[in-house]
Amino acid sequence: MLPYSTVAELLAAGPAEAPAIRATEGRPSLSHAGLRSLAERTVTALNARGIGRGDRVAIVLPNGPEMASCFLAVACGATTAPLNPAYREDEFAFYMEDVKSRALIVAQGAATPARAAAAKLGIPVLELVPGEKAGDFTLEGGTAGTAALPGLAETDDVALVLHTSGTTARPKIVPLTHGNITASARHIGATLALSPEDCCLNIMPLFHIHGLIAAVLASLGAGGAVCCTPGFDALKFFRWLDEERPSWYTAVPTMHQAILARAERNAEIIARAPLRLLRSSSASLPGPVMQALEATFRAPLVESYGMTEASHQMASNPLAGPRKPGLVGLPAGPEIAIMDDDGAILPRGAIGEVVIRGPNVTKGYEANPEANAKAFINGWFRTGDQGVFDEDGYLRLTGRLKELINRGGEKVSPLEVDGVLSAHPAVAQALTFAIPHPKLGEEVGAAVVLREGMQLSERELRDFAAKHLADFKVPRKVVFVPEIPKGATGKLQRIGLAEKLGLSA
Structure with missing residues (x-):
């Protein structure tokens, strides 16, 4: 794995004539x-147009090859949003x-409310015009200007800004440097033994850290290719698998479950598919x-543990095994420790908060x-996840701290x-959650x-549980x-x- 530390250096490593960006509509690939x-x-x-290093460019494009290449190309000299x-x-x-x-990039002719939002804010709109090859494009529009910091971005420049998906509080801005995201791409490439022979079928949204880093950046950093779909579609997945012949794909559990539900009727396609591995991340x-x-x-199937603040990957089950079902594996990039409420690092086998650096x-x-004061302690970042290392050093997540169900003082891990519920042969999917309770505080429910x-x-199902x-811990509802x-x-x-299911007290 070559020692790159910016997106431009990462792109410089790929074999010149080999495909880099592919698409599912049969367009020629971009080398x-x-x-x-x-x-x-x-x-x-x-x-x-006066946009350089450190200037933020909002990108609003549908999933596909142009979204992938626009992220990469803009990141080389500005900050992507x-x-x-x-x-x-x-x-x-x-x-x-x-x-x-400082600018908004949209597809030429696309009717998106982002245009009106940009107009209100006085933000210039640049139109992306696709080229003949998958992912190739030119930019039109905007006004001439002089960039304060022109040229290629450096390691400590911010490459990508994303917002945390806060459930109640205002979303927080997570700035990720070129050093951050290229380190994560290297970690993922090493974990999956990616090479120039590999092609990832991307079904993840490309406004999300999982698709951007695991599918796109890690693939290209290894000299391989990414085949960009218009987004996840369980009905088209097997046709793409057959036509594009990728060596791997990465997805969230809900996507894997939808694929599994249609697998039996696509057995012939699966039999001839050259998949080397499957990867799951972003949820348990x-x-x-x-x-x-x-x-x-x-x-x-390699299950990995990721979050935005870590440029995606933190831990992963090893490709060569043993892979432990229900566990997120060994540290695969950053250092990982388990910490108590007072900031002390706990020994293996003790449950506490997962922290990383x-x-x-x-x-x-x-x-x-304020958020940083809560998030960082003694140089460690607090993930908000509760977990424990087993005797082999594999990490088991026991739940998000804010999602643990407190039933009359007894803590229940929804995970x-x-x-347990997923192990019942009739169950395709199960999600455990807290139901408000007048006496216990919270009761256990399951959808x-x-x-x-x-x-x-x-x-x-309750008897089985x-x-x-x-x-x-048995769901009452x-x-x-x-x-x-x-x-x-x-x-x-x-x-x-x-609340959504009408079960609030």
């Missing part, structure tokens, strides 16, 4: 040399103003789902001293209950999606639903679920 040339032209074009294309005008206005965007994958995916695809970890939230054609009563869980509410990146929404 590594072509991508390098695109990045140079883009930095020059931005500099000519990718935004969810599904936002409303007021959301675009909030995020663009919050990060102090139930052990039975991991085992079913490995058996179905006859390839290792290393080259891929953000130096702090932007303009938020543990999810794992469950059944497998197609299967039947199960609430009583039967009681064989594996202490009585206070099980709601069978056709689908569990998900966020924009496919993550299941645990907090606030009781």
Whole structure:
């Protein structure tokens, strides 16, 4: 793995004529040399419009090759701020103003409320015009200017700003430097033994850290390719797998479960698919789902542990094994420790808060001293996750600290209950959550999606859970639903679920 520390250096490493950016619509691919040339032209074009290192550029593009290449090319000479294309005008206005965007990039002719938000804020709009090859583009529009800091970005320049997905509080800005994100790309490449022979089928949204770093940056940093889809579609996934013949893909658990549900009817495609590995991250994958995916695809499923503030990857199950279902593996990048409430590092086997430090970890939230005072302790970043190292040094997450259910003083880990409920043969998906209770404070509830054609009563599932869980952990209320509410990146929404399902006290 070459020692790159900026996105431009990372792109310089790829074999010139080999494909870098591919697309599912049958367009010719963009080579590594072509991508390098695109990045140079883009930095020059931005500099000519007065945008240089440290200036923020909001990017609102649909998933696809241009979104991937635009992120890479803009990052080489400015700071990228990718935004969810599904936002409303007021959301675009909030995020663009919050990060102090100097420009907005949208697809030529695209009708997006981001345009109106930019107009209100006086932010110039640049139109991305796709080229013939996948991911190739030119920028049109904007006004001429002189960049204060022209040229290629340096290691300590901010490459990417993202907002945390706060459930109640105002979202915090996470600035990630070139040093942060290229370190994470190296860590992922090493964990998965990525090489120029590899191609990742990207089904993750590209306004999210998982898709940007694991699928795009890690692939290109290893000299390989990324095949960009228009976004996750369980109905098209197997056709893409057959036509594009990727060596791996990375996804969140809800996507893996949707793929697994359609696997049986696509057995012939799976049999001829050259998948070397599958990767899961961004939420906990139930052990039975991991085992079913490995058996179905006859390839290792590597579960990794990631978060925005760590430029994605923190821990991972090793590719060569042993891979432990329900555990997120060994430290795979930053140092990881378990800490008590007073800031003391705990020994192996003790439960506490997961803390991290290393080259891929953000130096702090932007303009938020209060959040930084809470987040950093003795040089460690507090993840907000509770966990424990087993005897082999593998990390088991026991839940988000703010999601632990406090039932009359007894703490229940929703992840543990999810794992037990998911092991029932009739259960396709399960999500455990807190229901407000007048006497106990909180009670245990679960939302469950059944497998197609299967039947199960609430009583039967509770009896099954009681064989594996202490009585206070068994859900008192099980709601069978056709689908569990998900966020924009496919993550299941645990907090606030009781209210959504009408179960609030």
